[in-house]
Structure formats: structure tokens, C-alpha cells
Amino acid sequence: MCNVAGMRIEVWADVVCPWAYIGKRRLERAVAALGEPVEVRWRPYRIDPAAPVPAEPLAGALSDPLVEDALRVCAPDLTPAQNRLRVAGIAAREGLGPPWGAAWRASSHDAHRLIALAEPAGVQDAVVEALLRAHFVDAVDISDREVLAGAVGDVFPEGPALLAGPAGEQRVRELLLEGRARGIRTSPTLVAGDRALAGAQPPEVIRDFLAGGDARRPVPAEVERYRWAESLLEQRDPLGALELLGPLLAEHGDDHAxxxxxxxxxxxxxxxxxxxxxxxxLVAGHPTDAYAHVLLGRTLQRLGRHPQAQTHMQLGVALEPTYA
Structure with missing residues (x-):
């Protein structure tokens, strides 16, 4: 995969998703056909956030009716076993395997930490390839840190030791929140500028998507973070919104918005x-902010301070009658 100056795209994917590996091969073919440099940055997505550490044998997990029901969403007309055979055939046509097939229901959290840490080292694509191969071809447990060390040792030897500390934790957490805020719902999803392409699409579809470029109006990082936090709040994830707002509150805590x-x-x-x-x-500094008065009134109501609440509710309605 090219990593020189040129077009930049992000791939939001989970390394325990077979379509991520298939999509990676198709993306590589699309980039080759495009004939232009493309910088690829890998971003985390979790298809199974509840996967355990240590991992459990996938065969046992697939016998769980709840897991089977969840897997049927991906291919409603097939049983999970039939779908696994179908995906194996597609993978073979993309040059993956044999052998092919994951053996473990494994948490990908530490794998995503390694991918995030590999970005500044310039070896992200090689780490992603090694992790995908470990999970789907070697069929090993990539939630095990010793296994991870063996998988990426040749391409990112300093990476596994970093997992003993908190390195990469906050970065992965914030990227997962960012992905949710940006509406990433599928592994893999390609993002170029303001455009997104969901799924492991055929190479010609990816090539046409890449040909559209990645141009978008530059937005300051602080503004993007604010928008992502606002999106999470609209999606009823206030704790996620607050996590993304943390740096903004620290640096711009006096900003009204x-x-x-x-x-x-x-x-x-x-x-x-x-x-x-x-x-x-806020109301002390901006006494004509009707919404701040109304929200303060609602807050005071929930705290049982009804006389104070009434005062602010009345002020808010007087300033903006539509709040009545």
C-alpha cells in the first residue's frame, strides 16, 4: 500500500472481520489500478466489543443462539455455517488462504492499540496485514499479547512491549468515539474527505471512489472535535461526548459554545x-441566552429547587416564547 504524499484515505475496520481482510486486498488492487499514490490510515472499529480476554473457541461461541441470531443479520438467507463457507470462497478468490478461517472469538482491543501505535512509526499497513493473517490464516488468538508479539515482531518489534502500559488506550478510545460520531457503521468503511464507501466493494468500485479524490474544506481540529462531540450527544451518548470535549474544556473552557x-x-x-x-x-455571563435559562431551570427542577427553577424558566420563555 502506498504511503507517500498524495491522496489520503482512512479505512475504518476491525481485524476480526473477514471482510476487512478481503477489503484490504481489493483496496490494494484498486490503488494499483488507479496509478496514483494513496496514503492509507487504518482506524478502529469493533464488530464484537464483548469478545472476551482470553479468547474463547469460535466453534463454541457459534453454538450460542444469540450469536447465531446476530450473525444472521449479515446474511439473512444463510446459516452462519453456510455464510462462513461463502466468505471462505470469496477470500480464496482474493488470494487469501488456504487455510482460511478464524478459530477464536477474540477481543481486538490490544490489536487496535498496536495499529494506532504503528501509525507514527510508519508501519501501520504492515501491522494490519500481520494481524489479519494471524487471525484468519494462522488461526491464533490475537487477544493474547504473546501471540501479538509473535505476529508483529518482524514489522513492529517495539510495539508489543508498549501494551504493558497505557500506550494507545486513549487514542483508540477517542477514535472509536470519532467513528461513531461520524456515522461509521460497517467494517470496512473507506473515508476520503467527506465521502464514505461502506463494505468490501469490488476493486473497480473502490477505484472509482478513489478517483473522486479526498478534497474537503479544511476545518480546524478543535472544530472537528466539537462537531463529533455534538454528534455523540445527539446520538444519546453524553458520556462519549464529554470524553471528546475533555481537551476542549481544558484549552477553551471559557468558550460559550x-x-x-x-x-x-x-x-x-x-x-x-x-x-x-x-x-x-453561562447565564451570569450571557443573561440573554434563553436556552441557558431554560436548561438551568430544568436542571434545578430535577434537583428539587423549584422556586429557582421557575425563575429561570420564566426568563427563558420571556426571551424566547417558543420555549413555552
Missing amino acids: VRMLAARAWYASAQLERARIALEE
Whole structure:
């Protein structure tokens, strides 16, 4: 995969997803056909966040009726066993295997940490390839750190030792939240600028997608983070929104919009005292902000402070009658 100056795309994928490996091969063919340099950055997606550590044999997991029902969503007309045979055939046509097929229901959390840590080292694609091969061809347990060390030792020898500490934890967590905020719902999903292509599409479809370029209007990183936090709040994930807002609150805590978004998230997550303090500061500094008055009134109501709540509710309605 090219990693020189040129077009940049992101691939949001989970290394325990067979379509991610198939999609990687198809992307490589599409890039070769395009004939232009493409910088690929890998981003985390979790198809099975509840996968255990240590892993459990996949055969046993597939016998669970709940797992079977979940897998049927991917191929409603096939049993999980039939679908695995179908995917194996597709993988073979892409030059993957034999052998082919995962043997473990394994958490991919540490694998995603390695992928994130490999980015600044410039070996991300090689690490992704090694992890996909370990899971689907070698059929080993990639939730095991010794297995991970063996899988990526040739391409990222310093990586596995970093897993003993917190390295990569926050980065992966924030990227997962960013992906959710941006509407990533499928592994793999290719993102170029403001455009996205979901699924392991045929190479010609990917090539046409890449030919569209990655141009988009530059947006400051702080603005992007704010938008992602706002998106998470709209998706009813106030705790995720607050996590993304953390750096903005630390650096721009006096910004009205940042403070208001945080207050909304504190209110939505029932952190009512924090919401009250923030909103009282907001209405003191911006006494004509009708929404701040109304939200403060609702917060005070939930805290049982009804006389104070009524005052702010009335002020909010007086400033903006549509809140009545």
C-alpha cells in the first residue's frame, strides 16, 4: 500500500472481520489500478466489543443462539455455517488462504492499540496485514499479547512491549468515539474527505471512489472535535461526548459554545450539579441566552429547587416564547 504524499484515505475496520481482510486486498488492487499514490490510515472499529480476554473457541461461541441470531443479520438467507463457507470462497478468490478461517472469538482491543501505535512509526499497513493473517490464516488468538508479539515482531518489534502500559488506550478510545460520531457503521468503511464507501466493494468500485479524490474544506481540529462531540450527544451518548470535549474544556473552557455543549452533556448524563454550576456561570455571563435559562431551570427542577427553577424558566420563555 502506498504511503507517500498524495491522496489520503482512512479505512475504518476491525481485524476480526473477514471482510476487512478481503477489503484490504481489493483496496490494494484498486490503488494499483488507479496509478496514483494513496496514503492509507487504518482506524478502529469493533464488530464484537464483548469478545472476551482470553479468547474463547469460535466453534463454541457459534453454538450460542444469540450469536447465531446476530450473525444472521449479515446474511439473512444463510446459516452462519453456510455464510462462513461463502466468505471462505470469496477470500480464496482474493488470494487469501488456504487455510482460511478464524478459530477464536477474540477481543481486538490490544490489536487496535498496536495499529494506532504503528501509525507514527510508519508501519501501520504492515501491522494490519500481520494481524489479519494471524487471525484468519494462522488461526491464533490475537487477544493474547504473546501471540501479538509473535505476529508483529518482524514489522513492529517495539510495539508489543508498549501494551504493558497505557500506550494507545486513549487514542483508540477517542477514535472509536470519532467513528461513531461520524456515522461509521460497517467494517470496512473507506473515508476520503467527506465521502464514505461502506463494505468490501469490488476493486473497480473502490477505484472509482478513489478517483473522486479526498478534497474537503479544511476545518480546524478543535472544530472537528466539537462537531463529533455534538454528534455523540445527539446520538444519546453524553458520556462519549464529554470524553471528546475533555481537551476542549481544558484549552477553551471559557468558550460559550464549548461550555454549553458540556452543560448539555452533564445534564443528559444526570451529572446535575456540574450542569448547574456551568449553566449558572453561562447565564451570569450571557443573561440573554434563553436556552441557558431554560436548561438551568430544568436542571434545578430535577434537583428539587423549584422556586429557582421557575425563575429561570420564566426568563427563558420571556426571551424566547417558543420555549413555552
